[in-house]
Amino acid sequence: MGSALDGDQVRVAAVSPSAEQTEVVIIGGGAAGLAAARALHDAQVRVLVLEARNRMGGRIYTRRVRGLAVPVELGAEFVHGRVRETLELAAEAGLMLDELSGAWTSIEGGKLQTPGDDDWQIGAIMQRLQLDRTPDRSFSAFLDSLRSDPESAGTVAAAIPDALRYVQGFDAADPDRVGERWLALSEAASRRDEHDHQYRFPAGYDRLTDALAARLPATAIRLATVVRDVEWERGRVVIHARTVTITARAAIVTLPLGVLTARVDGTPGPVTFRPDLGPEVRDALDGMAMGSALRIVFRFKAPFWEKLSGEGGGRPRNDLWFLSIEDDTFAVWWTSYPMRSPVLTAWVGGPRAAELARFTSDELVERALRALGRATGVTRTRLRAMLVDAWYHDWTNDPFSRGAYSYGVVGGIDAPRVLGRPLEDTLFLAGESTDPDGRGGSVHAAIASGERAAKAVLATLG
Ligand SMILES: Cc1cc2nc3c(=O)[nH]c(=O)nc-3n(C[C@H](O)[C@H](O)[C@H](O)COP(=O)(O)OP(=O)(O)OC[C@H]3O[C@@H](n4cnc5c(N)ncnc54)[C@H](O)[C@@H]3O)c2cc1C
Incomplete structure (x- = not known):
């Protein structure tokens, strides 16, 4: 099983900018943080992104594997709808997008079923x-x-x-x-957003975050920098990480909801705010929850699902995209269509995914393969023999995400809007969970939130 630890270091700040050099600190180098950094940098504001991991992108996490032309996505994979933020950026950076129009079908007893x-x-x-x-x-x-x-x-x-x-x-x-x-x-x-239109970056989702970071100087992003403590008062923030302390005029905080709401217990991730974010923000945080999702990306020797025939003698097809199977856990699978490859992804979302996070990756692979074997009629031994590799990232226990993406709980309809309000024109919360328009949980919401926070900062800085 391929290691799912963080990928290669992409950028390292050669010099730690001094207090005078940084006007706005951005905590988190995911889509929201990078979108904010880009907008501020374009407006001539000196920004510094502090990112805990040794890579950018956060919950966009693409890996490339020798000998496999399709990227392995461990976080976000799809562009859900004709969403301005992502499509404009893709066009600007010349990034190719595949529109996904393959077949949705189910597999039972080794046969493809007619889609319902x-x-x-x-x-x-x-x-x-x-x-x-x-x-x-x-x-x-x-x-x-x-x-x-x-x-x-x-x-x-x-x-x-x-x-x-x-x-x-x-x-x-x-x-x-x-x-x-x-x-x-x-x-x-x-x-x-015309959700029935779905797209994928055939070169990998991380090309999008690369595009967001492209205009920033290398010194504007500091990787492997875990923020622990934010002291703030109107017009001034002092940010303490293990290796550096930065003072700035304002901060954009793009910490995932799971990190923002985690108890500060000495583990990396959670941040102490002094003074605290206040009762209004804490109530809003209670109005949201971090959802769980689990995906395993399998690489087989060949796309054997293209050989399955349909019920009643239907012919095999090579345009399969979403495959559902009868299983309590691993019921959803998808291929890399329209790219034909031997890669198949298993997906579980919701409370079941959180429960599964206690299993080792090997156990999860075994369970998923058994489910796939039952549906396709391919024996476990044969599936094992065909398996080349599998990749999995545990987002539930990842200290810097603590879940997959957010949703609003009962009574929490206004929570994202409250979270997105500037605090004393000094702290600006952003990230997918602060989207007020119901688009939370997505990459486009994260980008929009970063752009919105940057605009609010610019209005404040005059
Ligand atoms: C498995 C999975 C599948 C998904 N699929 C899709 C999809 O198909 N389409 C889609 O649109 N969306 C999808 N999403 C959701 C999407 O990935 C997120 O909504 C989006 O990437 C969030 O961006 P963000 O900038 O708000 O947060 P993040 O990307 O999480 O960025 C926050 C950053 O803060 C950093 N950080 C955390 N703690 C600290 C600290 N103490 N100090 C410094 N830095 C810190 C983190 O490392 C991270 O890089 C998926 C998510 C997951 C997990």
Whole structure:
């Protein structure tokens, strides 16, 4: 199994900028932090990005493997919709995007099944979510109301298990905690973004973060710098990391929600704010939760799924993209289509993914292979013989993310907006969890939040 530790060092600041040199410190070198840094740098503001890992990108984590033309994505993989932030940046940097239009199908008993209209049925359920529902309630409670509503009998009721899987798999959310209002906002944003259009960077998602960082001088990014403590007052911040102390006029804090809400217990990641962020921000943080997601990327000797035939004698096909299988855990898989390769990704989202984080990577690989073997009819021994490698990154226990991506809990509809408000024109929170428009949990939300924070800083600095 390939090691899933952080990748190679990309950039190192040759010199630690002095207090006079830095006007704005940015904590975190993921999409949000780099987007903020780029916008401020373009406006002639001297910025310094402090990043805990020895690579940029945060939850965009691409690895390249010798002899394999497709990149191995361990974090974000898809561009969900026609989203301005990502598509403009890709066009500006000349990055190629593949639009994904392969077949969605399921595999049972070693046969490809004819794709159903599950999507439409899930859509029928999600469209019933109410943005102004009072009081707010959980998705589970919303589904209970559908079950007891005679008008929802039939196809809608039959699609409830799929809708549950969708909210856990796509939103990485716990159905008992995620708020109906937050989900309604998120679904409306998806429709506006034309979510049915999905893209992938064939050269790897990290090309996008590289593009964000391209104009920054090497001295503007300091890797392997774990911030521990932020002292702040109006117009001044002092940031303490293990190896450096930086003073600046303002700070943009892009720490993932899981890190912001973690107890400061001496482990790396969590940051002490002095004074604290205040009751309003703490309440808003309680209105959000960090979801869990787990993916394992498998490389086989050959794309054996292209040989599976359809039920009733249907021919094998080489345009397979999403494959669902009957399994309590590893039910969702996808190929690298439209690139044809021997790579298959297994995906689990929601509370189940958090539970699985206690297993070793070898155990997870074994479980996923068994599930795949049962569905495809390929024996475990044969699957093992065909397996070349597998990669996995444990986002749940990663000290610098502590989960995959955020969602709003019951009553938390306004939380991202509150988090995005500047504190004393000095601390500016950004990152995917601060997106007020229901696009949280995505790369485009992270970029938008960084741009928004940079704009607010510029307004403050005059
Ligand atoms: C498995 C997985 C799959 C995903 N799939 C998709 C997808 O297909 N499409 C999509 O749009 N989105 C996807 N996402 C979500 C997307 O990756 C994130 O929403 C986005 O990358 C978040 O960017 P960010 O800048 O807000 O946070 P991050 O990328 O997490 O950046 C925050 C940075 O802060 C750093 N940091 C943490 N603690 C400290 C500290 N104490 N000191 C200094 N630095 C610190 C972290 O190392 C990190 O680099 C996925 C996420 C995961 C985990």
